[in-house]
Amino acid sequence: MRNLRRPALPGRTVRLRFTALYGVLFLLSGIGLLALTNLVALGSSRVTVPGENPQQPTLAASQELVGRLQAQLSETHTAQSRQLLIGSAVALAVMAVVSVVLGRVVAGRVLRPLRTITSATRRISADNLHERLAVPGPADEVKDLADTIDGLLERLEGSFSAQRRFVANASHELRTPLATIRASLDVAVAKPEPVPAQTIALADRIRTELDQVDRLLEGFLLLARTQHGALSDRATISLGRVVSAALDSRAADIAARSLTVHGDDVQDGAWTRGSRTLLSRMVGNVIDNAITHNHDGGWIRVAATADGATARLIVETGGRVLDQEQIARLAQPFQRLGADRTGSDSGSGLGLSIVAAVATAHGGDLDLRARPGGGLRVAITLPLADARAGVPA
Known part of the structure; x- marks a missing residue:
């Protein structure tokens, strides 16, 4: 296997680029702050000297003129200090906004490769592991x-x-x-x-x-x-028809245990796309589980419906009240509730784990719930497909 790692060049690291970019930004912010401050401060720095009589001033008049000039200079200095403070505050606020905007833009450009890596990694799954990121750019x-x-x-x-x-x-x-x-x-x-x-x-x-x-x-x-593995025999399949076929093929087992099946809500409009073999096995396992883990004279309620963009299969059975924590583990391999559930210890413990794996492979989900009145509720959701997209099954 080829070694894809390459040592980063010291002169072209992301750390160095961040340092240079933010250093330039702070330098530009400082220059802008000084420029705005000086423009505001120099706006009124002219001192007006009052006009005097062209005659030779006396000593008293000269002293009076000097006093007025000192007072005017003091007022001008105070006004300039106030103007400088106001200008600095305005310049600081302006440059703070500019720095935040520039920092956001620069950070977005620097982090763009990371966002590309993240989105590409999310697209890669077990079905397309042959894809690679192949990110271009410097060796950083x-x-x-x-x-x-x-x-x-x-x-x-x-x-x-x-x-x-x-x-x-x-x-x-x-x-x-x-x-x-x-x-x-x-x-x-x-x-x-x-x-x-x-x-x-x-x-x-x-x-x-x-x-x-x-x-x-x-x-x-x-x-x-x-x-x-990969799903090689994908087709558009009617979930309702698969359920009806599974119930028909198990009619003898259902009759042997005197079970009552309520299947009035099995719709022909619940279509999905996937492997015909695996989906048939998934539905068969759920029906087998409902027959095996039931009591003689019990009931099974089956529903196959379409809701929005989802095809849903729900199978419910009666029985004693079950523990939800134990029910949640049934989707794992070799997990069973034991003989105290139905008086039978049959089964390998793989039935519902296969159901969960098939549902996940088709982009769906398995939800196991203990019914409040006793028994189990198995709900499978699959992506809904258009019946016109393939050959009905």
């Missing part, structure tokens, strides 16, 4: 900061690429041993000679555990692919 602290961030982005891009390769390879490498074990069990049980009952019971138990491991592995790989 700002350039060194931009190059350091570019180096960090390059390292992050390498890490994300390694994670994507791991997800792609793990799907094959980890499923192969499971398939081999399952095939070996089938061969052992299918032998012509009588198989002991204990062996058949053990094989059934191992198959059950293998199915659980397979579901756990599938959920883990889907979670990793959602968090660190």
Whole structure:
């Protein structure tokens, strides 16, 4: 990996530029202050000598003239001091305003590269880590900061690429041993000679555990692919239709637990854009969670609506009153409320974490709330899309 950091040249640092700019500003402010003060102070500095008789003045007249001149000089000095004070105050106020305006303009020009770096960094996410800041300019602290961030982005891009390769390879490498074990069990049980009952019971138990491991592995790989992969099969999808399909495919499970589904508020106008596979899995996980963590004879309320620029999916279930602090942790992997919630300890703890990851990957959000009357409220918000932008799903 190339080293993007370059030592800043001592003569072209941001600190030196700030020092020079503010030094020039203060110098110009001082010059302007002195100029205004002198212009105001010199406005009335003329002393008027009263006219005298052209005849030879006497000694008494001369002394009287000297006294009048001294009094007039004292008054003139006092007036000039007052005028100087007023002029200084006016000049100080004017230059203070000018200095603030100039300082703001200069600071904006100096900090413009930092604003460029900030806005460019905010635009870069996991989907476009290949982009770089590439800030032009002298080799100073700002350039060194931009190059350091570019180096960090390059390292992050390498890490994300390694994670994507791991997800792609793990799907094959980890499923192969499971398939081999399952095939070996089938061969052992299918032998012509009588198989002991204990062996058949053990094989059934191992198959059950293998199915659980397979579901756990599938959920883990889907979670990793959602968090660190790219959405390749984007399309414009009707959230209401995905919900209806999920409910139809789980009709047998719903009937087995005698659950009542209220889905009158499932609208066909709630469209969003994203991966059809991931969004279907997201909706399926929410419905599965509502079926599994429910009591026999309970109810499920489903709503898919469009509100402004948002498509919203809300799934509510009844039950006992839950702790909101524990509910907030359900979006994290391998977090469950336990068997005391429904009398069942089934599930891998990845269902709602996959829902949260899929919603985040599509620019949405997952909100989990404990209902005051008991049960859970799951709300998913996604960006609303125009139904005419793609092929309906």
